[in-house]
Amino acid sequence: MPRGAVIYQVYPRSYADTNGDGVGDLPGITARLDHIASLGVDAVWLSPFYRSPMKDFGYDVSDYCDVDPIFGTLADLDALTARAHALGLRVITDLVFAHTSDQHFWFNESRQSRDNAKADWFVWADAKPDGTPPSNWQSVFGGPAWTWDARRGQYYMHNFLTGQPQLNLHSPAVQEALLEVVRFWLDRGVDGFRLDAINFAMHDPALTDNPPLPPGGPRTRPFDFQDKIHNQSWPGIVDFLKRLRALTDSYGGRFTVAEVPGDRADQEMQAYTEGDDTLNSAYGFTYLYAPALTPDLVRATAAVWDGRPGQGWPSWPFSNHDAPRAISRWAEGRDLSAMARLTTLLLMCLRGDVFLYQGEELGLPQGEVPFDRLVDPEAIANWPKTLGRDGARTPMPWTADAPHAGFSTIEPWLPIDPRHLPLAVDRQAADPASQLALTRRLIALRKAHPALQCGALTMLDAPEHLLLFERRQDDERLLCVFNLGHHTLDWSPPEGWQVIEAVNGDEGPLAPLSGRVLSPVSGAFA
Template sequence: MIGKEIDKDWWRGGVIYQIYPRSYQDTNGDGVGDLNGITSRLPYIASLGVDAIWISPFFTSPMLDFGYDVSDYCDVDPMFGNLADFDKLISAAHYLGLKVMIDLVLSHTSDQHPWFVESRRDQTNHKSDWYVWADAKPDGTVPNNWLSIFGGSSWQWDSRRKQYYLHNFLKSQPDLNFHNPDVQDALLDVTRFWLDRGVDGFRLDTINFYFHSQTLRDNPALPPELQNYNTAPSVNPYTYQSHLYDKSQPENLEFLKRFRALLDEYPAAAAVGEVGDDERGLEILADYTSGGDKMHMCYAFDFLGPDAPTPQNVYKAFTSLQSEAPDAWACWAFSNHDVVRYCTRWPVKPDLQDTVNRQRIALLLSLRGSVCLYQGEELGLQEADVPYEELQDPYGIEFWPDFKGRDGCRTPMVWEYEHTNAGFSESKPWLPIPEDHAATTVDIEEQNETSLLNHYRDMLAFRKLHPALSKGAIHFVTNDEEGDVLIFIRESEEERLLCVFNLVAEEREVPFDFENVEALEVAGFESFMMDNSLHLPAYGAYFGVMK
């Protein structure tokens, strides 16, 4: 029997559904989601029409940052199950035609990881240089002015070594020293472990944080007019610095080449990197994905920040990327486990919310690049308002009340309207389920042919039907001048599609200067032609085939 031909480029234009395992489905009654819960819901995920799932960390961990503080890279935390459960998940996903990507957190570990336990013992042990250690200044203060994203200095004193260690996040998350080749080798061994277990790829957490400048120079101040708040909120002094020396170092390119070479040993493994840098995000994305020998794709924070898509910022993002690296491939997302859900982050009048949600997914799936969707996005879930006494996220606890952290986007998935805890768990969930979420469950949405959930399915099917949307080029008719209507053309060898989006809450009329265009009926979007003008309702969209 001749096997099915392997598509090594499945990731190019693919749609990836992100699962936050603590909050997806609980099967053992402890109020926390688990791997068996994900397996039980794979038929639902496959029904959406996505290509792959990305599972946030499920490795052994003290859970001070909910799995992003790894104490064993090659095992499953008992909270989520065991390796046999993961193997079953892989098998079930592949049976349904879904690829499986897992979240690799390589920039740092937990301080309970055996590597760090040995490294901190003294300055001469075998792993003494596996983490970033530095002497105090003569007056005992920290080595430089670098700041942690989670607040305060990024240096923590260790009394055993009588040195400071670097942590870009919690003090319990020491940074690995990527300048040490042994560290790189150990992390590549971890990568191989999971590839051999059958995973199809990885999401690389904080990919531009791997290397620091060995000079340990102070970061310069960032002028207020250049500060933005995509990577960190405005209440966090992290935004006051230009992060020239604590991350995004040129040495990272060589490590990424080593990582890619390993993935290329496997039939169709792929990786997407998270680039967290407010000043040079697209520039770094271009560097990391250009040339075909580093990352397959990366995503920056351009559409994960406070500014809703406009014709101007969409045009700027793509033209900047094109000028930096024409062959680079991006992965776009509007929501994930670290940011306020876009339905709340980009507020509109309540009576327009459903209309906007429908347009947002149409826009996201029409942009050139791959796409990440975040669980619950397909239900139109708003950010949950978690009271202080129920907060779990250390980031939110540190900056409360001006920044409430990430718990609001991590509350449990809602499945069944009449079931306890909306079908997530028989026990009290680890985070509360808001009443408005419990009223918008999957089973309710399934029964309504015109629901947002079914609109997502329609748009994903539309993308698969038109190769120009998944893998084609993009040409902008819109430029960076003022205007409310975004217009671009997606083009492949098979077809050319005209895509038009009115991104404001009022009707708009635009001159229609295109000939031989046949309008497509797409998931309920309505528009009409009059006097050689296209009339679009508030947050309307138009798609047409160009002959």
């Protein structure tokens, strides 16, 4: 994968349903790959499609080497991969290696006794003398990160749902089994992997209690009260990632990207990508959970990822299946379509690989899902304090006037927001002024300029609410300017620069949510 790649994320449940059950499937993705290829992206990332009881919608895997029947078959996955390759797209899949489903056959064996062949494949521990869990660790979805199992007479650990028992990556046998999973998919032609929540993959074997965080910050779950230094982020994760990278490199040209959420994401992202023997990139949450888009946010991120020798390579999404859609988070009462144009241009100007989530190319706002249609366990458990993930997962609108927006022939698993219908693919496809057309144009802009793909990024001084930076690669220089505020700013390009791309206004003062990319006039700086 070239540095500076643009990767399109598909959430399979919500992309296209071909068998009329209201849930998207692999043949539906294959049928829509022409749309993805038309954007000009380099690769498509598929969220999990493995066998699963779907307690966490595929992130609870019961068989890493098979496709869940709700999505299709292994043959369907092979057909998808072949069609993607024919269109020049690489295929990246999710690997969920921090935990499995409690219905995985590994866990079923592990829980039977303390001395079977897989007894130490998961994290088990005795109760304290009073019967309480072995540590104070809390799960992301609420409540202790420990559940009692009478068969073993022990607690098992789970950082997420009780149905997602924690794998013990301290075990060499577990590491070997997971590397065999990687080989299985590489042999089927997969081009790379996103490693889900990989900083949760190893814990402190001493089961040391986490200390409390200082007062302050939003706290909607017990998890939010702790400094998570013992239940995740163990240094040995890096050694496992090096083994994984060596394996993928042996297949040539494969791509690996770590998902790294949490309080120490910047530090861990760099540890997981440093040098040439760790992962190719790390997928950060800096923008995903940011409540506002500000120049300071972009400046701080650029300061961390400054390109110093040996530093790895970041990847940036603005939206995904776990976070509310960016334009809804950042609009602050401003026009959503203008925000969509601005954020697409800014994303294409950032240093790093960039991920475009399905529907961003259409400018979809966060879907509105009534309480009685929620399915996300986190949203239901913490309602109404936690917004949840369902609103970012509503079905893709393909045809505005078709039943269920052309996604399915029956009522989908999540409702389609009526505001999405005018933004459907068929309404935008022939409109040169649409968000879809702009997305194609801005991806092409990034592809045409090495400075945008992999050049250095230098922040420049600018007034409040104005974001100004330079991208530079060899002899190419580009100036990127964005008004992220609510008021028009009086800004003029320096002498010798000309606008080559713009959104929400290409000349005169900078209107709110306008952005421009400039290049030197020929010979201006010779």
